Amino acid sequence: MPSTNSPPGISLDALRSGDPQALAALFEAYADRIYRLALSLLHDPSAAEDIVQETFVSAITHLDRFEGRSSLGTWLYRVGYNASLDWLRRRKDEPLPPDEPGDESDAVPLPRSLVEWTLTPESRQAEGEMAAELDRAIGELSEGLRLVFLLRDVDELSTQETAEALGLTEGAVKVRLHRARLALREKLSDYFAERTPQEGEAA
Amino acid sequence: MNCQELIRYLSDYIDRSLSDELHAEAQQHLATCHNCHVVLDTTRQTIYLYRQSGRQAIPAEHRAELFARLQQSLAARKDSAS
Numbered sequence: 001m002p003s004t005n006s007p008p009g010i011s012l013d014a015l016r017s018g019d020p021q022a023l024a025a026l027f028e029a030y031a032d033r034i035y036r037l038a039l040s041l042l043h044d045p046s047a048a049e050d051i052v053q054e055t056f057v058s059a060i061t062h063l064d065r066f067e068g069r070s071s072l073g074t075w076l077y078r079v080g081y082n083a084s085l086d087w088l089r090r091r092k093d094e095p096l097p098p099d100e101p102g103d104e105s106d107a108v109p110l111p112r113s114l115v116e117w118t119l120t121p122e123s124r125q126a127e128g129e130m131a132a133e134l135d136r137a138i139g140e141l142s143e144g145l146r147l148v149f150l151l152r153d154v155d156e157l158s159t160q161e162t163a164e165a166l167g168l169t170e171g172a173v174k175v176r177l178h179r180a181r182l183a184l185r186e187k188l189s190d191y192f193a194e195r196t197p198q199e200g201e202a203a
Numbered sequence: 204m205n206c207q208e209l210i211r212y213l214s215d216y217i218d219r220s221l222s223d224e225l226h227a228e229a230q231q232h233l234a235t236c237h238n239c240h241v242v243l244d245t246t247r248q249t250i251y252l253y254r255q256s257g258r259q260a261i262p263a264e265h266r267a268e269l270f271a272r273l274q275q276s277l278a279a280r281k282d283s284a285s
């Protein structure tokens with residue numbers, strides 16, 4: 001699987017020496033990704049921007065700690081994830097994400113909804129409503145499932161990169177991704193099946 | 204392969220990370236089982252929808268300011284270190 005996670009043409013030496021173009025390229029490649037990660041945990045856009053700032057400052061000033069075992073991008077995710085958890089710890093009213101139960105078992109419930117749905121031009125007309133529905137469905141996932149889905153399926157990191165970024169085993173990443181996909185499919189099915197003309201019905 | 208096994212392997216099937224043998228078994232099941240085919244298709248659409256619309260970005264009106272703030276903090280740290 002091709003990785004989208006290696007910053008093209010960003011040299012560590014340039015970043016260390018404070019090259020503004022290298023910094024701009026790194027920001028361009030990763031700021032939105034770190035923002036999404038933080039927003040998904042903190043649910044606070046302005047705090048998520050602070051996390052972006054904190055992540056880049058911390059990463060650039062501690063570049064010597066970056067060992068090059070993972071890609072620089074994966075390391076940024078990791079710094080951003082830890083900064084988000086620290087923010088949650090400082091805010092005592094915001095609980096830390098609980099451990100995800102059952103990472104060892106790959107058992108998943110059998111699908112409930114078996115209705116076909118497709119995205120028709122009509123369903124696309126209501127894009128604002130659809131976006132709200134997508135937000136609602138993913139908001140109902142546990143944090144542990146949501147983050148894995150975000151990194152693997154939205155940001156398109158590999159299983160290994162996601163495991164490194166979130167400090168999980170690759171096995172746990174695979175189990176969580178599978179659960180997240182099936183749970184989201186189930187949640188969206190009710191919404192879309194209603195809006196898809198079924199066989200035998202007038203369109 | 205039965206339905207339960209197919210569902211267990213569904214993500215690996217989508218990600219093409221099954222062995223050739225299991226992949227072929229899954230394909231065979233999918234060719235004859237309508238329900239599992241629907242689950243596969245709607246799971247793919249679910250992933251596609253989030254990939255298309257789930258990429259929230261820093262609000263455009265804050266982006267330049269955030270980058271400027273980052274440059275300032277890094278410059279300040281450099282000054283205090285030297």
Ligand SMILES: [Zn+2]
Nearest residue numbers: 205206236239
């Ligand atoms: Zn089946």
